[in-house]
Amino acid sequence: MKNYTYKCTNCKTEFTAEQIENEFIYLCPKCGKAEKNVPLEGVLTIEYDYEDIGNNLQREEFLKLQPGKFWLYPQLFPVTLNKVEENILNRLALPTDQYLEYEFNNNKIFLMDETRNPTFSYKDRASSLIALKAMELGVDEIAAASTGNAGSSLAGICARLGIKSHIFVPKNIPDAKRIQIQSFGANIYIVDGDYDNAFDLCLEISNQKKWYNRNTAYNPLTIEGKKSAAYDIFIYTKGNMPDNIFIPVGDGVIIGGIYKGLTEMLKLGWIEKLPKLITVQAKGSDALVRYIEQNSFTYKPAETVADSISAGAPRNLYMAAEAVKESGGLAIAVLDEEILTAQKDIANNFGILSEPSSASVFAAYKNLVEQNKINAADKNLLLITGNGLKDISALERWNKQPVVKSYDEWMIEIIK
Amino acid sequence: MKNYTYKCTNCKTEFTAEQIENEFIYLCPKCGKAEKNVPLEGVLTIEYDYEDIGNNLQREEFLKLQPGKFWLYPQLFPVTLNKVEENILNRLALPTDQYLEYEFNNNKIFLMDETRNPTFSYKDRASSLIALKAMELGVDEIAAASTGNAGSSLAGICARLGIKSHIFVPKNIPDAKRIQIQSFGANIYIVDGDYDNAFDLCLEISNQKKWYNRNTAYNPLTIEGKKSAAYDIFIYTKGNMPDNIFIPVGDGVIIGGIYKGLTEMLKLGWIEKLPKLITVQAKGSDALVRYIEQNSFTYKPAETVADSISAGAPRNLYMAAEAVKESGGLAIAVLDEEILTAQKDIANNFGILSEPSSASVFAAYKNLVEQNKINAADKNLLLITGNGLKDISALERWNKQPVVKSYDEWMIEIIK
Numbered sequence: 001m002k003n004y005t006y007k008c009t010n011c012k013t014e015f016t017a018e019q020i021e022n023e024f025i026y027l028c029p030k031c032g033k034a035e036k037n038v039p040l041e042g043v044l045t046i047e048y049d050y051e052d053i054g055n056n057l058q059r060e061e062f063l064k065l066q067p068g069k070f071w072l073y074p075q076l077f078p079v080t081l082n083k084v085e086e087n088i089l090n091r092l093a094l095p096t097d098q099y100l101e102y103e104f105n106n107n108k109i110f111l112m113d114e115t116r117n118p119t120f121s122y123k124d125r126a127s128s129l130i131a132l133k134a135m136e137l138g139v140d141e142i143a144a145a146s147t148g149n150a151g152s153s154l155a156g157i158c159a160r161l162g163i164k165s166h167i168f169v170p171k172n173i174p175d176a177k178r179i180q181i182q183s184f185g186a187n188i189y190i191v192d193g194d195y196d197n198a199f200d201l202c203l204e205i206s207n208q209k210k211w212y213n214r215n216t217a218y219n220p221l222t223i224e225g226k227k228s229a230a231y232d233i234f235i236y237t238k239g240n241m242p243d244n245i246f247i248p249v250g251d252g253v254i255i256g257g258i259y260k261g262l263t264e265m266l267k268l269g270w271i272e273k274l275p276k277l278i279t280v281q282a283k284g285s286d287a288l289v290r291y292i293e294q295n296s297f298t299y300k301p302a303e304t305v306a307d308s309i310s311a312g313a314p315r316n317l318y319m320a321a322e323a324v325k326e327s328g329g330l331a332i333a334v335l336d337e338e339i340l341t342a343q344k345d346i347a348n349n350f351g352i353l354s355e356p357s358s359a360s361v362f363a364a365y366k367n368l369v370e371q372n373k374i375n376a377a378d379k380n381l382l383l384i385t386g387n388g389l390k391d392i393s394a395l396e397r398w399n400k401q402p403v404v405k406s407y408d409e410w411m412i413e414i415i416k
Numbered sequence: 417m418k419n420y421t422y423k424c425t426n427c428k429t430e431f432t433a434e435q436i437e438n439e440f441i442y443l444c445p446k447c448g449k450a451e452k453n454v455p456l457e458g459v460l461t462i463e464y465d466y467e468d469i470g471n472n473l474q475r476e477e478f479l480k481l482q483p484g485k486f487w488l489y490p491q492l493f494p495v496t497l498n499k500v501e502e503n504i505l506n507r508l509a510l511p512t513d514q515y516l517e518y519e520f521n522n523n524k525i526f527l528m529d530e531t532r533n534p535t536f537s538y539k540d541r542a543s544s545l546i547a548l549k550a551m552e553l554g555v556d557e558i559a560a561a562s563t564g565n566a567g568s569s570l571a572g573i574c575a576r577l578g579i580k581s582h583i584f585v586p587k588n589i590p591d592a593k594r595i596q597i598q599s600f601g602a603n604i605y606i607v608d609g610d611y612d613n614a615f616d617l618c619l620e621i622s623n624q625k626k627w628y629n630r631n632t633a634y635n636p637l638t639i640e641g642k643k644s645a646a647y648d649i650f651i652y653t654k655g656n657m658p659d660n661i662f663i664p665v666g667d668g669v670i671i672g673g674i675y676k677g678l679t680e681m682l683k684l685g686w687i688e689k690l691p692k693l694i695t696v697q698a699k700g701s702d703a704l705v706r707y708i709e710q711n712s713f714t715y716k717p718a719e720t721v722a723d724s725i726s727a728g729a730p731r732n733l734y735m736a737a738e739a740v741k742e743s744g745g746l747a748i749a750v751l752d753e754e755i756l757t758a759q760k761d762i763a764n765n766f767g768i769l770s771e772p773s774s775a776s777v778f779a780a781y782k783n784l785v786e787q788n789k790i791n792a793a794d795k796n797l798l799l800i801t802g803n804g805l806k807d808i809s810a811l812e813r814w815n816k817q818p819v820v821k822s823y824d825e826w827m828i829e830i831i832k
Contacts, residue, residue: 066512091767093513095532096482101503116511116532118767120805159767171820176808182815183804185764189830190820201823205830348601351507351534351575388599389536389805392592399598404587404606407617414605414621 003052004078006044006220008032009319017078020044021137024210026218034203034218036196037299039317044220045260046078050267059239059270067235068094070129070228076264078224079133091160092118092128099236102350107376109365110242112233112383113352118160119180120387121308121355122226122254123153127214129225131157134212140164144214145202147195148177149308149386154214155186166211168202170195174307176391196313217253217315226257227264233381234265242275242381244374246361249279249288249331250309252320254385259323275381277329278374279320280364282306286333287314292321305336305394308357308386330373338363343388344398353388353395419468420494422460422636424448425735433494436460437553440626442634450619450634452612453715455733460636461676462494466683475686479655483648484510486545492647492680494640495549507576508534508544515652518766523792525781526658528649528799529768534576535596536803537724537771538642538670539569543630545641547573550628556580560630561618563611564593565724565802570630571602582627584618586610590723592807612729632669633731642673643680649797650681658691658797660790662777665695665704665747666725668736670801675739691797693745694790695736696780698722702749703730708737721752721810724773724802746789754779759804760814769804769811 002017008028015029027034032042053075065072071089074081081089100111117124127150134142143166144154151167158165165186169178170193181188191198199215206213216222234241247255255277265271281289282304291297297317302310314320324331334342336356343359345366346352361382368374388395405413418433424444431445443450444458451457469491481488487505490497497505516527533540543566550558559582560570567583574581581602585594586609597604607614615631622629632638650657663671671693681687697705698720707713713733718726730736740747750758752772759775761782762768777798784790804811821829 087517090513091516091518093511095509095511095513097506097509097511100507102507116534118532120532156767156769159764161767175812178818179808179811179815180769180805182818183760183763183769183811184767188818189826190818191826192820192822197823201826204827208831344599344601347599348575351572351577351600353572353596353599387805389596389803392595392808395595395599396591399595402594402598402604402606404608406608407613410605410607410617411620415624 002078003075004046004048007047008042009045010042026213026220036200037313039297039313040217040315043217043316043319046220046224048076050264054268062270063235063239065235066096067232068096068098070231073231077129078221079129080136081132084132084135088161092157094124098232100350104349105376110379110381111350111352112229112381114383114385115352115354115387119153119156120390121149121153122229122385123150124157125228126216126222126225126253127153127157130212130214130219130221131161131163133221134163135161137212139210139212141166141209141211142214143168143202143206143211145195145199147307147310148173149390150214150216151186152177152180152184155181155184158186159184168198170198174391174393180390216251217256222253223257223260223316226254227261229383230258230261230265234270239270241271243378244276244278244380246278246280246365246380246382248309248357248360248383248385249281249320250311250314250357252288252314252316254383255279255323256316256319259319259327274327277323277327278364278368279324279329279331280360281309281331281333282339282360283333283335285310285312287312288317288320289331289333291317292324292331306339306356306360307391308355309360332364332368334360334363334367340394340398342366343394346384347388352384354384355386355388355390356394358384358386418494419491420462420464423463424458425461426458442629442636452616453729455713455729456633456731459633459732459735462636462640464492466680470684475655478686479651481651482512483651484512484514486644486647489647493545494637495545496552497548500548500551504577508573510540514648516766520765521792526795526797527766527768528645528797530799530801531768531770531803535569535572536806537565537569538645538801539566540573541644542632542638542641542669543569543573546628546630546635546637547577547579549637550579551577553628555626555628557582557625557627558630559584559618559622559627561611561615563723563726564589565806566630566632567602568593568596568600571597571600574602575600584614586614590807590809596806632667633672638669639672639676639732642670643677645799646674646677646681650686655686657687659794660692660694660796662694662696662781662796662798664725664773664776664799664801665697665736666727666730666773668704668730668732670799671695671739672732672735675735675743690743693739693743694780694784695740695745695747696776697747697749698725698755698776699749699751701726701728703728704733704736705747705749707733708740708747722755722772722776723807724771725776746784748780748784750776750779750783754783756810756814758782759810762800763804768800770800771802771804771806772810774800774802
């Protein structure tokens, strides 16, 4: 009997781990629905016996752990790891200096740098847990639908572990991201359609082929894997958590995961309150902002330079909205030109190449400070979720081809 | 009085640290020469009082240090760090899981993964030390000539520390690498000429403007910074060093640095013998291989897909040759098509996107095992020095645009 259960975030029904996992069920068997152009319904979440965990894992002991290795506290993850050797787990380790402190306009600012993860994005947190789960289940093929990063992440993590991956992508996938997926040796299926078509096709085929499915939000372990950042932040800050955490939102799985991790720490008595979760979207893809304002979901095709947070129907919308509300946070959207300026600011001031989606949080930070909605003297942590090298075309927009000059011309110009 | 001196690798004259550093001297004042299309002469190397260091720093204590942070053992580096705060140093930290163990053809194989360094290449080891040295010297502008990675590295490290960087590049710099340099806010100077012209211009202007100079091999701290990988390997292996270390060679500064670190560990009595250093070049850029065979240097313009190791006149040729000889190693060259195949092998088997220059070592490993010149059962460590995302055009060569099919077509094809 496993030490955790599954619970529907919608109808609240509980299921044993065996009921869900043995049948390869992902959404709630009672009310789950994965339909086109709407958020998922019946997303499952995993519940542990926090009292029991708290009795055996003390806060102060936990704070001594190395960050970036969730397998060091396996009691908080739905996977059995005792057959996996350490040298294999180490291939999934994140850097141990992700938490960086800088100054900006005379205030401290903190960054959580996910750009140097094994495949250079936050997605690795989910892919790693899911790949280990597949190994536990004895499944050696994993499938995912992706607009780019999730597929590249799953493909790379699977290559590290010797697992076969199948990635379903829409026709408009950027070349750079397609090449990353292919490079890792994944089978790639380009669907003549959009992300929704790829998502549906992936579900149908995974089901028939008995491939383990990593579709984001659909597989509850995507949220579970992404919660590890909350624990890492807890370790990095030695328990002195940030006041505000800025998080880019596409499908709402990162925010869902971090919120899950934080609420677990509340239950464990390790923190006293939730940091405010500030969710950031692009104006052209602001479903969460509109949902919170209007209290209902309306579909609008997304269009933004920040392709990794472009989502007309965020799959994990309802949990994302709950996270904002329960933490006393905010949901805001920023313009594409603000995102590109922020991408430049982050590279120039902090020496980090970020994806446009990640840069959105710095644009939001600047806006909110300017509007006095956030205190710059607070402990503000910005989540930088993806690497700018993954698609250099955005960087190219603000770096014009410079002039070429001869040796003598430069001598005159610089020395004069 | 500093605890180290400078010594010429050619005429063996010794100088105090003050003699060299106060005057911004880089090559030997007696015999140093930086001329076009030939290796540098009079490269300086830094000598410490190893007996004194060994008395105060025990092998077993050293092995407990965290890897990737050379500032934890400052007595082995020519820089004063006591005014630099820890949160600033942490911005320069390398990941702590660079040393990865895999299986290949039923043998263990070890990789040293430098692709997730702050700017995604080994060059950061040199740039970080040099940037900290500039801070110590009170210089807030640093210049370098570069074909791409070194410039991007210096620019990124300087952005992390708030230092101004000036990067001189040849006209044929790949767009992707130019964009990285610019993104970090460096001043970029594109010279209508080749790398040698950029090198000369950078020396002349740094001299006149009193900018600190990071030209590779020319500034002895580039070699010194790059020695830290040897110490990291020592920590990762708990002192059980590899039998063979495979190292890609362009200008010969990485091999020079690693050799320096290893010989220091010999002097400290921490290791008993040098691992064999296997240097790898591309056939189209094989100056070191030819130098070792013929015992004399001849210039030949370099041409290879592995742009980061393309060097007609390796600046640090003589030290590289000494490293091969003294360690009982080998110098070999591989074909461009072998390099591209190896790049694919590394991504597919190990989940790591490497630059062609880095992939060359895996091509060499396979060749040498096949020829029985290397025992696959030995402890073989391959240095993966740069990230494949830095210039995706090489990956593109072996990843063709795949077919696009409709939902129904894929269903039929996959399920049938």
